[in-house]
Amino acid sequence: MDSALFETYAGLEGRQLVEPVLRDFAGRTAVVSSFGAESAVLLHMVASVDRATPVIFLDTGKHFWETLSYRAKLIDRLGLTALRIVSPDEAHLAAEDPDGALHSRNADACCRIRKTIPLQKALAGFDAVISGRKRYHGAARATLDFLSISDGRLKVEPLAGFSALDIQGYMATHGLPPHPLTGIGYYSIGCEPCTAPGGTAAQPRAGRWAGTSKTECGIHWSHNGRAISQPARN
Template identity: 45%
Template structure:
């Protein structure tokens, strides 16, 4: 049985599936989901593309950034630079609460023994709470990034919301071309071989010829932090700034 949200995702794909980038985002931000939409950004190596596109439409659009407190300092500095460069005024930084850290990871090394549990309380639960007021959210996922994303649609229904993937069809060459064409700043770790940047303990350099996400959870079967997987039992772990 098709749910109401699945039906809406199908309708959106039918009406907007031929569009991409700014042309796709403009009617979604200004009409379809006006006041009900947020962009989720990691401020990683490819994030500037989507942030730049949104800035051309609405610099006040809510941008949710999860600071797990395990990020590279370079990522935090890059975030500040992009916010200033693009004039983004709606950025909201979300982090696990101090109480949650004391309860789940008092010593700060949960990632060593159970990185899935670490991702869950530091990132997945925090973002879920931050997304609560919104009917839809924008992701930066692309089909070429991983085999698990090869069939990624522009619109999908998940966890009671519409997820929008405006760059789904972009290739790595498209990303590079866009960054160069608009003279956008690069993540400072990219030139050192970090092509996909997450939390510091679980991110490694990528060797020439490897998949762009090969450095994430190196040597493990884990390929996703959990944000784009079904959520399990709820808990309150968020602190916002």
Template identity: 50%
Template structure:
């Protein structure tokens, strides 16, 4: 009589990005974050934040769901001192329990940007070594990540889904459907502090050399890489696997 091999239980695969997007396309930001948390678990979920001008709102919603979700912050070496101070302010205000400040590899900076002028000659390469590559390292332990892109920001962001596949992991966009008015409502209701540079006319803040003030009537991201065709740093357009 031939012995029958026992059935080995298989670990169920994660739902596909398409399945999750269909299920969550009309969900609130808090519901989307809770669904991401349930899907992969806290140890496999990270939120990536620039601690920029609108970042407090997503961080607030996340903190209400679970303040211990890891937060990845890319400290490029070119950030405004005001951004670093704002990071610390929000950590204290929201009770964030696991903010990880990630820096570029020193050997890469020494090799590719020894004079700190790569931002001028090749801004895409500068973003790659200071943002894209460090983020790829930081995301390796995770199966999914959250970010703050919004469709109203236009350009490449106008048609983003609520959930997508970045090539290596699930990528949740909890604020894909929110409006500018809803962002302002979160700031007001939660009494969130503003980024210190907003009062000086900076409506979107990135690295110092590539950020300028925004004139009245301009798009909020018009001050990023002004005068260049570039509109994204690369972490949302390049593969970060």
């Protein structure tokens, strides 16, 4: 990974960052999307540059049907042509979650077999990955870098500096459809067993693993990651 290349991205965010990354890492970049409450923004930016960009969706088997419906709607609306639906390994499910209730006994283990391991496999062969996390979501995301290296791969967070108002404004400007659950009080949407309605604009993830100390599924963790640039918000 050529660190000098990243200097050219310094100070960029949003679509201005998405475009050069997709150009410089053409055919080697994947987007990871949960098709959640704010996913339409990043997906719209990506589609406006290259609709054939691979979009990875981790189908844990525990999503709201509304999310699966929204996924189909957004893919169609944005014209994205390379959705990759990634499922957990059947052997892992049979061995560790035969009754489908592992989430209630050991959520970290459930996330590992339903999200982390499948994503690691799905990202093989990609040199860059783009996701849509925001600093305003707080906790571990409060100090999110726009660019980092994780597992030898460039990790890009074009929306790191976006606020809730930025997201709302972008969606309104581009006429993007909302996730259906946002209309009934869900600010952040993950798997159904681990997502409760609630949260606020200031703490949108309050409904995720509510009542526990868990705040992340683990797919963004790395044991050898390092930040390489942290440009200021324009």
